[in-house]
Amino acid sequence: MHIKKMNKKILALTIAASFTLLGCEQPINSQQAIIPAAEQLKILHSATQIDVDNIAENLQVKYRLNTNIPSEHCDSAIENGTCYEAELSFNASTIINAKDWFIYFSHIAPIQSFESDEFSIEHINGDLHRISLQNGFSGFKAGEIKTVSFRAQFWMLAESDAMPNYIVSAQNLKPRVIESTIPVIDPETGLETLTHIELANDLDKHFKRTVNDNTVRLTSENLFERNAAANLTSEKNKIAVTNAIIPTPKSVTVDAKNAFLNIDQGLAIHLGNVDKAQVASALSRLTALGIAENKQGLPLHLSISENKDKLLGSYSLNITDKDIKIVGVDANGVFNGIQSLASLVTLGETRLPLLNVDDEPHYTFRGMMVDVARNFHSKEFILSLLDQMAAYKLNKLHLHLGDDEGWRLEIPSLPELTEVGSKRCFDIQETSCLMPQLGAGVDPTSSVNGYYSVADYQEILAAATARHIQVIPSLDMPGHSRSSVKAMNARYKKYQALEDETKAKQFLLDDFEDTTKYSSVQFYGDNTINVCLESSYDFITEVMKQVKKMHNDAGQPLTRYHIGADETAGAWIDSPACQQFIANNDKGVTSMKELSAYFIERVAGILSDLDIETAGWSDGMEHTRKENMPAIVQANAWDALFWGGHDKVHALTNRNWQMVLSSPEVLYFDQPYEADPKEHGYYWASRATNTEKIFQFMPDNLPAHAEFWTNREGNAYIADDTKVPLAPGQKFYGIQGQLWGENTRTGAMGEHKIYPRLLALAERAWYSASWAVPYDYQGKKYSQETNNFTDEMQVSRDNAWALFANVLGQKEFEKLELANIDYRLPTVGAVIKDGKLFANVAFPGLTIEYKVGKGDWLTYVEPVVVKGPVMVRSRSINGLRASRTTSALSK
Known part of the structure; x- marks a missing residue:
């Protein structure tokens, strides 16, 4: 009897092994039905494709933050020993008895150490990590949970710190994404969520960065108090909304009787000396808003009258009971005047207030930067952005097309840049794609991958030109260049295989004998162009010639290019090419630390030879020698201003350079709107960059913000402007909003982060607020103990914000919805007092909804009696989207 049992067992194993060798699925329960459960996991075998697929489909991954409080296990050499502790748990819904498989996953903060007898974790490159099985791995029983705890650098303060799309792989097998880590789209908000993340709410362990962190978490209760204090619903605001234009004009005179003009018959357009092509986009927007073009309608007279005393883009707008006149100093001015007319439109109404506007921009440069390199965004996304930039008089699109994680522009003579550099999938050798940084997964056709063809890019340029927007491309270099470095390495291998060494080395960006060990800010050790190779400059020249041709052919000449030039991290030290360059060069470079500046100066010279102006980030540009720059x-x-950032701004402005403010704590739109772990975004500069904070910005006086803003931990700071004040008469050239894209994987999330902040950006770029503190060229110290920003200024600013918030909620959001823009819907302020729910919202005009217990969502109109747990949210004007849901607390 015993022998028969053994024979059955051997037979079952033989059958199972045969199916495995053939690459077929095993008969269901063929082995399990015969072998006792206690014995099953003793039979570990090397993973087959069936095993990889099984793990992908049935392994439930959970990521849990344990604490941000550092322990003795933290690396004391990094950021004063800061690190956080987390754990990964794996729950197998079926038996897993395979070995020799790996899990690759993205983790923004490098993992320092771990504890597990069965798993090991190692940092590969950038954010990519690998989990391997140790010798003690015993497989998974069905329903068994295994965990590995670890410590990672810095802090984890937001759910969006975690990355999706963990990949299970084994040698020579097809990798698969573990399904439990795939993002899902919330049907109510339209935003991506990660269901494998668990972030607890302990204030000290999970919400605070350090023991000195005084950041206040935004609850529905303190949001209610904030909204109530803003006096958002006054009758005065309701009346003023009708006459308001965003961005605010320099001068507006409203008819004394608040009279209105009926335009239900539409407008009869009289172009005068204006080329219709120069204003067609603005006129089309009027039509989209319900103001039809009609020869029998009210006359709209357009004309250009040059005025050299006013900045380009200036205009006047006069609305009387007989006609409308727009006069611009140039075609752009007429275009802007039409957009102001559109701003006066309230959807569903056919009347306009009688008024006179005399307007000009505060800054020449009014920009928005979009990073499509980290995660790609479609041509349609950019075209839609151009529409809204034009609507609010922004005139510069800084398009970040190349970085470590992706190259997004077709260069016909260098196809490898897009064949390899535009895709992230799973190729260890990186000959067909880049490795899957930033949770990209394994699919090279996914939406985070892609590039603009020449035709796509020229369509973007044509659309920008029609809207009086200059496109400033950027393909970051010499750091942040991993995508181009790896693409040119792939090109090198291709031509080496064809025994064409000249072509192989023609555009090489890498010194293969360089043994330098370095780590970039994003933890890459191979992301920097070698600045000592002549082939690097040949590459740059080739790329720039091609980009210049694209611009010329599209009708928007390339007059400015953004080098990037930031965050170059200690590369080249052990590069033989650089050692030889320094020993033999006649360029005045005597040490490794001078190479970065030499590179920027030389690239600026290449650009000058092509009649292209140079732009770059301040940290790279500051090391150059002014006499060697154009x-x-x-x-x-x-x-960051709280780190004394105004000093560098002033120093570079004093070089007579065109300074474009990009201050991260207020102009980085990848930072969270509010201090809440569920708010999406990085937070290295700010945990709360809402629309009101951008509205509060006083760009002409950076240090003065110390009087009412705090640092990234909610603490007061001192800004000493006596060290490097602006030279008398110096002014900034402009300001720019930034959308960095590391964890912005969808267009909806991109729009959520850009809007409505873009409207406040436009307000600060175009209009100089009367409540702002004038700059003192003598230099001052500012803190919360000084009072340059007076109580009167604060009252004036807060009243201006209340009006602005009402204009957004009652006029502009509906226009954004008409354009299919997924702007961020604010969370709702709410509190329960004496059994009644009181609720409010930052932008009056949006609907507030509440739900008691498991009941239905109801519309909130006025304080209402509730019993039980209450949830609140806001809803879009068209009813298609809802905000993030929060709890109303009893007081």
Whole structure:
């Protein structure tokens, strides 16, 4: 009897092994039905494709933050020993008895150490990590949970720190994404969510960065108090909304009787000396808003009258009971005047207020930067953005097309840049794609991958030109260049295989004998162009010639290019090419630390030879020698103000460079709107960059913000402007909003982060607020103990914000919805007092909804009696989307 049992067992194993060798699925329960459960996991075998597929489909992954409080296990050499502790748990819904498989996953903060007898974790490159099975791995029983705890650098303060799309792989097998880590789209908000993340709510362990962190978590109760204090629903605001234009004009005179003009018959357009092509886009927007073009309608007279005393783009708008006149100093001015007319439109109404507007921009440069390199965004996304930029008089699109994680522009003579550099999938050798950084998964055709063809890019350029927007492309270099470095390595291998060494090395960006060990800010050790190779400059010249041709052919000449030039992290030290360059060069470079500046200066020279102006980030540009740079240089300053960032801004402005403010705590739209772990975004500069904060920005006086803003931990700071004040008469060239894209994987999330912040950006770029603190060229110290920002200024600012918020909620959001823009819907302020729910919202005009217990969602109109747990949210005007849901608390 015993022998028969053994024979059956051997037979079952033989059958199972045969199916495995043939690559077929095993008969269901063929082995399990015979072998006792206690014995099943003793039989570990090397993973087959069936095993990989089984793990992908049935392994439930959970990521849990344990604490941000550092322990003795943290690396004391990193950020004062800060690190956080988390754990990964794996729950197998079926038996897993395979070995020799791996899990690759993205983790923004490098993992320092771990504890597990069965798993090991190692940092591969960038954010990519690998989990391997140790010798002690015993497989999974059905329903068994295994965990590995670990410590990672810095902090984890938001759910969006975690990344999706963990990949299970084994040698020579097809990798699969573990299904429990795939993002899902919330049907109510339209936003991506990660269901494998668990972030607890302990204030000290999970919400605070350090023991000195005084950030206040935004609850529905303190949001209610904030909204109530803003006096958002006054009758005065309701009346003023009708006459309001965003961005605010320099001068508006409203008819004394608040009279209105009926335009239900539409407008009869009289172009005068205006080329219709120059204003067609603005006129089309009027039509989309319900103001039809009609020869029998009210006359709209357009004309250009040059005025050299006013900035380009200036205009006047006069609305009387007989006609409308728009006069611009140029075609752009007429275009802007039409957009102001559109701003006066309230959807569903056919009347306009009688008024006179005399308007000009505060800044020449009014920009928006979009990072499509980290995660790609479609041509349609950019075209839609151009429409809204034009609607609110922004005039510069900084398009970030190349970075470590992706190259997004077709260069016909260098096809490898897009064949390899535009895709992230799973190729260890990176000859067909880049490795799956930033949770990209394994699909090279997914929406986070892609590029603009020449035709796509030229369509973007044509659309920008029609809207008086200059496109400033950027393909970051010499750091942030991993996508181009790896693409040119792939090109090298291709031509080496064809025994064409000249072509192989023609555009090589890498010194293969370089043994330098370095880590970039994003933890890459191979992302920097070698600045000592002549082939690197040949590559740059080739790329720039092609980009210049694209612009010329599209009718928008390339007059400015953004080098990037930031965050170059200690590369080249052990590069033989650089050692030889320094020993033999006649360029005045005597040490490795001078190479970065030499690169920027030389690239700026290449651009000058092509009649292209140079732009770059301040941290790279500041090391250059002014005498070696062109006469016109744009510098984008991204230094945090609470770290004394105004000093660098002032120093570079004093070089007579064109300074474009990009201050991260207010102009980085990848930062969270509010201090809440469920708010999406990075937070290295700010945990709360809502629309009101952008509205509060006083760009002409950076240090003065110390009087009412705090640092990233909610603490007061001192801004000393006596060290490097602006030279008398110096002014900034402009400001720019930034959408960095590391964890912005969908267009909906991109729009959520851009809007409505873009409207406040436009307000600060175009209009100089009367309540702002004038800059003192003598230099001052500012803190919460000084009072340059007076109580009167604060009252004036807060009243202006209340009106602005009402205009957004009652006029502009509906226009955004008409354009299919998924702007962020604010969470609702709410509190329960004496059994009644009181609720409000930051933008009056949006609907507030509440739900008691498991009941239906109801519309909130006025305080209402409730009993039980209450949830609240806001809803879009068209009813198609809802905000994130929060709890109303009893007081």
